[in-house]
Amino acid sequence: MIKRLQKKYALSEQGARDLIKGCLACVLQNISFMFPVGLLYALVSDLMGGGVPQAKTAFYIAGCVLCGGLILLTTWFQYNATYFATYTESGVRRITLAERLRKLPLSFFGKKDLADLTSTIMADCTFLEQSFSHFIPELFGAIISTLLISISLFFFDWRMALAALWVMPVSFAIVGFSAKVQERMNQKAMDAKMACADGIQECIEAVQDLKANNAEDGYLAGLEKKIRAVEKRSIINEFGLAAFVVTASLILKLGIATVALVGSILLGQGTLSVLTFFMFLLVVARLYDPLQGALQNLAAVISTRTNIGRMNEILDHPIQSGENRLTNNGYDITFSHVGFAYNTGETVLRDVSFTAKQGEVTALIGPSGGGKTTVSRLASRFWDSNTGKITVGGMDISQIDPETLLSLYSIVFQDVTLFDNTILENIRIGNKDATDEEVLAAARLANCDEFAEKLPDKWNSYIGENGCELSGGERQRISIARAFLKNAPIILLDEATASLDVENETLIQTALSRLIRDKTVMVIAHRMRTVAGADKIVVLENGTVAEEGTPQELMEKKGVYARMVKLQNESQNWTIG
Numbered sequence: 001m002i003k004r005l006q007k008k009y010a011l012s013e014q015g016a017r018d019l020i021k022g023c024l025a026c027v028l029q030n031i032s033f034m035f036p037v038g039l040l041y042a043l044v045s046d047l048m049g050g051g052v053p054q055a056k057t058a059f060y061i062a063g064c065v066l067c068g069g070l071i072l073l074t075t076w077f078q079y080n081a082t083y084f085a086t087y088t089e090s091g092v093r094r095i096t097l098a099e100r101l102r103k104l105p106l107s108f109f110g111k112k113d114l115a116d117l118t119s120t121i122m123a124d125c126t127f128l129e130q131s132f133s134h135f136i137p138e139l140f141g142a143i144i145s146t147l148l149i150s151i152s153l154f155f156f157d158w159r160m161a162l163a164a165l166w167v168m169p170v171s172f173a174i175v176g177f178s179a180k181v182q183e184r185m186n187q188k189a190m191d192a193k194m195a196c197a198d199g200i201q202e203c204i205e206a207v208q209d210l211k212a213n214n215a216e217d218g219y220l221a222g223l224e225k226k227i228r229a230v231e232k233r234s235i236i237n238e239f240g241l242a243a244f245v246v247t248a249s250l251i252l253k254l255g256i257a258t259v260a261l262v263g264s265i266l267l268g269q270g271t272l273s274v275l276t277f278f279m280f281l282l283v284v285a286r287l288y289d290p291l292q293g294a295l296q297n298l299a300a301v302i303s304t305r306t307n308i309g310r311m312n313e314i315l316d317h318p319i320q321s322g323e324n325r326l327t328n329n330g331y332d333i334t335f336s337h338v339g340f341a342y343n344t345g346e347t348v349l350r351d352v353s354f355t356a357k358q359g360e361v362t363a364l365i366g367p368s369g370g371g372k373t374t375v376s377r378l379a380s381r382f383w384d385s386n387t388g389k390i391t392v393g394g395m396d397i398s399q400i401d402p403e404t405l406l407s408l409y410s411i412v413f414q415d416v417t418l419f420d421n422t423i424l425e426n427i428r429i430g431n432k433d434a435t436d437e438e439v440l441a442a443a444r445l446a447n448c449d450e451f452a453e454k455l456p457d458k459w460n461s462y463i464g465e466n467g468c469e470l471s472g473g474e475r476q477r478i479s480i481a482r483a484f485l486k487n488a489p490i491i492l493l494d495e496a497t498a499s500l501d502v503e504n505e506t507l508i509q510t511a512l513s514r515l516i517r518d519k520t521v522m523v524i525a526h527r528m529r530t531v532a533g534a535d536k537i538v539v540l541e542n543g544t545v546a547e548e549g550t551p552q553e554l555m556e557k558k559g560v561y562a563r564m565v566k567l568q569n570e571s572q573n574w575t576i577g
């Protein structure tokens, strides 16, 4: 039962237990509201029998106090079991999702965009918060307590009980049967919301390019269409939901009419006492209230399926796993007949084989789109290859836990990601245990002092979201400083010095040459002069190794590398105009 609840509602084990407790609390609360009705029934019965005997006065006073106390107690229990437990569970759910996302392979993120994932963690979790604090416990609480009360009604008069209860299965069936329609409407509304969120995010990110190309009006017109689509879908959703719920609620209200009608007939026939009739009128006035809410809740619970489905997509996606123990012998990286395709299915790498030796610099070069970045992504297990094998020091990396494997790598990416924090803390990402002195030493090696010392707060200056207050070259230097600080045995440099001016590039190249001593270094570069000093060059063209060797050997071969060097030498003499 616990396991089923966990799966059905994307809950933790404790969350599933709390949900049962919440439902139970709602049942108790609903039943406690029926005690005053029982007390009133006894009182009216006494009054009709000639008045309340003196001896019973204390009983009724005590009964009132007890009913009040019971209602207070069950309400407190219900609050505790639903609200407090829900917020704890909500926190657990968000952390579980974030943890899972951390471990998912990059292939998953190719299928999902940022707006979609953010919405799952924030909006879907908030909606489920409401579901678990209100909808689900109240729904089950109402159904169970009504069932219990209904059974007791049959003991008083089965004909009146039938007159009161026939409406329940009918109204629930109407909402229940609408589940498929509702799910379809919800999915469409969700798709429209996602398209709109994507559009807004893209618009904010691309605002500079849109302005530069005078394309704002056209883009905003498209965005407005998406916003209107959300509006339309939300209205259709609300109308659809209201049609079913209102119909079901109206049918529920018919119960009061049938109780009055059947009661009057039976009273007229003399087969029903006035007191029982009175009691049934009292009960139905109260009985339908929780059910009224339950119908709305049922509709809301049905719509949570869409949100839970989105969460389970994250929770059920296979994660990359592997051994935490490293058994490598040295740090040579070897690709053996590696083949790979991204989610699009188009083959990007075909039968790629080469070795990047420890103590050597291996440069990956080749035309744009040839597969260089893909090779570096596979080497660090950001993605898993489809065929062939990649080893580090003889150990198959597909068998190693990605986080353990990455402890061996210092990577400088083409696109640097920085955090809205100080320069010092952004560099400390390379080694969170590093002292300030160690961070500063790495920063100076990467020439960060040149710009950091000029800022008002120097190393403690905040650099804005993703380092927006820094230039491309400054951002890249921070990224290089991180790699210096991590000082791992394998170094991947993807266009690491592309945004630097010649002076800084030379300074950093010198520092890099100190860093890479005895390490396995894989460099991706477009500028041929950056790789002229490499020990080995691997030329990737159309996803295959077109040629490999030392720069000298390749120059003599007069192949792709020699052609690229020649073209770049010629381009240095070009001028505009």
Ligand SMILES: Nc1ncnc2c1ncn2[C@@H]1O[C@H](COP(=O)(O)OP(=O)(O)OP(=O)(O)O)[C@@H](O)[C@H]1O
Binding pocket: 110, 342, 343, 344, 348, 366, 367, 368, 369, 370, 371, 372, 373, 374, 375
């Ligand atoms: N995330 C992705 N999803 C789908 N296809 C991708 C993805 N990343 C790259 N590709 C495709 O894979 C091929 C190889 O890309 P890759 O980035 O490895 O080439 P590259 O040699 O590094 O190019 P460049 O020199 O321009 O950076 C390209 O055709 C590219 O369109």
